[in-house]
Amino acid sequence: MTNGQHITGTRDEHYNLVSVLYHTLQEGETIERYIDDARQAGDDELAGFFQEVQEQDRQRAERAKKLLTERVT
Helix, strand or coil: CCHHHHHHCCCHHHHHHHHHHHHHHHHHHHHHHHHHHHHHCCCHHHHHHHHHHHHHHHHHHHHHHHHHHHHHC
């Protein structure tokens, strides 16, 4: 049993997946503000870049949810 598992009672790999999921979703909210800022500045290229990042975050979050579900059920 590792220190993290001993303290929380949660297997480290589960905790790590939850952490990745949480931070990815949190970044999604932040990126939305960046997209709005870029649009307000009239920078469509930058807005497009941030939309690509946001899509990658969505995919990452979905994969993390799938992996977590497979391991805790």
